[in-house]
Amino acid sequence: MTESISEKLSSDVREGTSVTHWGIVKTTAVDGKISKIEPIPEDRRPSPNLKALAELPYAPSRIRYPMVREGYFKEGISSRDRRGEDKWIRVSWEEALDLIASELKRIYSEYGPSAVFGQSYGWKSPGTVNSASTLQRRLLSLCGGYVSGVNSYSTAAIGTILPYVVGTGDPQSTDWNVVLKNSRRVVFWGTDPIVTNDIDWSTTLHNYFPYLEKLKTSDIKTIDINPVRTETGEFLGSEWIAPKPGTDCALMLGMMYELECSGKTDKNILQNCTSGFEVFQDHLLGKSDGIPKSPEWASEITGIPTDKIHSLTHELADNRTMIIMGWGIQRIQYGEQPHWMAFTLASMLGQIGLPGGGVGTNYHYSSGGCPFHIGPMIGGLASRVEPVLPRLKPWKGSAYIPVMRFADCFLNPGKTIEHNGKRLTYPDIRMVMWTGGNPFAHQPETNRLLSAWKKPETIVVTDCFMTATARHADIVLPAQTVFEHNDICPIGTYTNDGIAANHAMIAPIGESRSDYRIYSELARRMGVEQEFTLGLDEIGWIQAIYQEAKNRGLSSGIQLPTFEEFWSKGIVFYPEDETSKEFVAFEEFRKDPANHPLRTESGKIQIFSPRIASYGYDDCRGYPSYFEPSESLNNKKKYPLAYMSGKSAHRLHSQLDGTTHTASHNIGDREPIWIHPDNAAERGIQTGDVVLVRNDRGNVLAGAVVTDKVRKDVVLIRHGGWFEPQKQADGSTLDVHGNANTLTMDVPTSKLACGNVASSGLVEVEKFQGVLPTVKIREETVPQPKA
Structure with missing residues (x-):
């Protein structure tokens, strides 16, 4: 074959x-x-x-050859201050792999596995065999281990808080068919499913869209709560309610106060299905702190009129309501609170476990809430395997860190932090292996990352493109795109639609190699090739993975085609599970909490968590609360405009930013910034102007889009534009392309999750004056030959 x-x-x-x-x-x-x-x-x-x-x-930004940074090639680890500035030397694959293996052996020998950071966060390319981060972690595990990262940039806060609240970090959502049949109100709170459902961790059939089309033509009223008018809200014709950024919890508290004082709280559900409401109730009514969380109080914080808070509360109480919560809403300071608060609100409304009522937290991603399909899920290579090589040095510090705190770890080895009820000590990282990801796009406060990135002795990046992360490495290896290698992939993270083949369509560009080949050859140099490959090449793994799924299917009475038939056709689709169309989240629990308990401390929805309370955190109490962000429209210090970053409709995080397709959506060759007409007029800014966006964390050039689709005093830059810092005369850096995270805060959501903060902060925007710098980040990197 x-x-x-x-x-x-x-x-x-x-x-x-x-x-x-x-x-x-x-x-x-x-x-x-x-x-x-x-x-x-x-x-x-x-x-x-x-x-x-x-x-x-x-694309011109494609990495075509193995390369070594000139300073590293000539001087070794003493030249790390010149990362991102040096020229590149082209080397052979043998030289590059030998150099990496030699450095890995040195680090393991001198410092041990606690000096190797191998988590390598990022979306990589889809496919099971060439899953870059999986392969790298597998290799490093065999070599003795590495410092890993917990949580994700997507769901750190919600994934940490919801197990305390409902027993799982990602509860299955009520099926869309049930919502369309039973809901009278659907609230999209901090979410834009048309944009975010465009992608899937594996691959997607976009099953969600026909349901949004049915919702649009139904008599169900939809409400869009977001400081930014969403594409989904426009498509559905939703009512738009635009609170100040970061004040959603205050809005929910005001609504719950109104429910309680108007007698519309469902006391039966609170008694039978929740735990700890009395503690929260004292906070809500102001008995514990002297501040009643009334609609008037909430109005002052959120900027939403008191009358609207009253009417919204009663509208949701008087109608079967599904509250659809996004994930962007938890990427703020105190991001653990919004989803905890939403489950508390839904509990007081009494609609959790009812058809078409309650809360859903994954409708916006990978077609969550769509019917499941019947068929075996495919496996793959294990990333966590037992070490083969002996551990020569004892482990120092914690074996894992919250993944979004890695820059803080690089800067502060030995520092102790609180995380989810435990105390962690940062290890001393000497070597970084990063593959299939671009932290210079997703890590907050990029200039701080620039400083942190200079600390490790050696940094190796494997990627298809010369991203900002690759440009700041010591050694760069060229990986193939999905069009250049074979693979196998599941379809639909939540829907399990089937299995797809990925066929190699073109010969490798330049000297690029598949991820599997790259790490197999590194494994050979490290002495663990057999344990890494188990004697299989890429196509051998593809066949083995498919055959294992076929065998499991047979045991369940499901007949899959032969591998040859599958590979020739390219896709196997599974039949839809008709029973999943009737799924109602928490239905069995609501009907019989004693016999269908949740996996929480009490077996119920935890409105008060004794365990969280026992941690004694000042930024995450034992009950859901509103905390004012350190920078907000209610807490203006130096800068007047609230800053938000959201997902771009034109790429996946930073993927595709090196293409002309994405560049065609730029303004003046920069990432667009949305600004309200009133704020633009005050600053003499018009659509098409290149503007300077600044705060104490950084300076960014962006292209102005003057629009009333963003709340007054709020500006928005979409996440994922490639970071291109250019040094200024005063020694500062100017990001000339428009990376959103240059301006965000590298602070944890709280001590509980230590999640990333992508949409909290303040900025100023002004029309750029002077000679406009040229954007070069998409240009080809031409390495020098060895002297």
């Missing part, structure tokens, strides 16, 4: 299946170059970003 694939790659016309985060596509290559990409017919809403994929392998 491998031979036939090779023959097809060199043929005049090649057609096959490609798997992307934006969906499955049928790819055509003519004379070895991609000529056409089309969505498969089963895709319910083909992504507008598919047009960018055809140019992806050939």
Whole structure:
């Protein structure tokens, strides 16, 4: 089979299946170059970003050869201050891999595994065999271990708080069919499903969209609560309520106060299905702190009129209501609070466990809330395996850190922090291995990361593109895109639609190699090749993974086609589980809490958590609360405008930013910034102007879009623009391209989750004066030959 694939790659016309985060596509290559990409017919809403994929392998920013930073090549680890500034030296694969293996051996020998940071957070490319981060962690585990990271930049706060509240960090949502049949109100709170459902950790059929179309034509009223007018809200014609950023918990408290004082609280549900309401009630009514959380109190904080808080409360109480909560709402200071507060609000409304009522927390991602499909889920290579090599040095510090605190760890080895009821001590990181990710896009306060990034002795980056992270490495390895290697991938994180083949469509660009080959060859140099590969090459793993799924299917009475049939067709679809269309979240628990308890301290919804209270944290109490962010429109210090970053509709985090497709959406070659007409007029700013956005953390150039789709005194830059710092005469850096996280705060959500803060902060915006710097981040990096 491998031979036939090779023959097809060199043929005049090649057609096959490609798997992307934006969906499955049928790819055509003519004379070895991609000529056409089309969505498969089963895709319910083909992504507008598919047009960018055809140019992806050939982008100027593509890494084509192994490279070593000039200072590192000549001087070794003493040159780390010049990361991001040096030129690059082209080396052979053998030289690059030998250099990395030698350095790994040195670090393990001198410092031990606690000096190696190998978590390598990022979205990588889809596919099970060439899952870059999985392969790297597998290799480092075999070599003795590495410092790992817990939580994610996506769901750190919600994933930490909800196990205390409802017993799981990601509760299954009520099926959309049930919502459409029973709900009278659907509230989209801090979420934009049309934008965020465009992608999937594996791949997607965009199952969610027909349900939004049905919702649009139904008589169900929808409400969009967000400081920014969302694409989903516009599509549905939703009522827009725009609170000040970071004040959602105050709004919910004001609503719950109104429920309590108007006698509309469901006391029966609170008694039977929740625990600790009395403690929260004292806080709500002001008995514990002297501050009643009335609608008037909430209005002053949120900027929402008192009358609107009253009417919204009664509208939700008088109608079957589904509250759809996004994840962006928890990427703020005190981000643990909004979802805890939402479950408390839904409990007081008494609608949790009723068809079409309650709270859903994943409708916005990977078609959450859509019917499940019947078929075996595929496995893959394990990332956590027992070490083979002896541990030569004792472990120092904690074996893991909250992943978004890695910059703080690099800067402060030996520092002790609080995290989720435990005390962690930062290890002393000497070597960083990063693959399939771009922390210079997703890590808050990028200039602080610049300083932290200079601390480790050696940094190795494996990627397809010369991102800002790759530009600040010591050694760079060129990986292949999905169009250049074979793989296998599940379809639908929440929906389990089937299995897709990823066919190699073109020959490797430059000297790029598959992730599996890269790490297999590193494993050979480290003496763990057999344990890493288990004697299988890429296609061997693909066949083994499929066969294992086929065998499990047979044991459940499900017959999958042969591997040859699957590989030829490219996709196996599973039948829909009809019973899943009737799923109601928490229904069995509501009907019989004693026999269907939640996995919480009390077996019920924890409105008060004795365990969290026992931690004694001043930024996360034992009950949901409103905390004023350190920078907000209610706490203005130096800067007047609230700053938000949201997901871009034109890329996946920073993926695709190196393409002309994404660049075509820029303003003046910069990432756009939304600004309200009143704020723009005060500053003499018009759409199309290049503006300077600044605070004490950084300076960013962006392209102005004057729009009333953002609340007054709020500005928005979409996350994921590639970071391009240029030094100024005063020694500061100016990000000339528009990376959103240059301006955000590198502070934890709280001591509980230690999550990342992406939408809290203040800035000033002014029209840029002077000579406009050229954006170079997408240009080709041409390495020098060895002298």
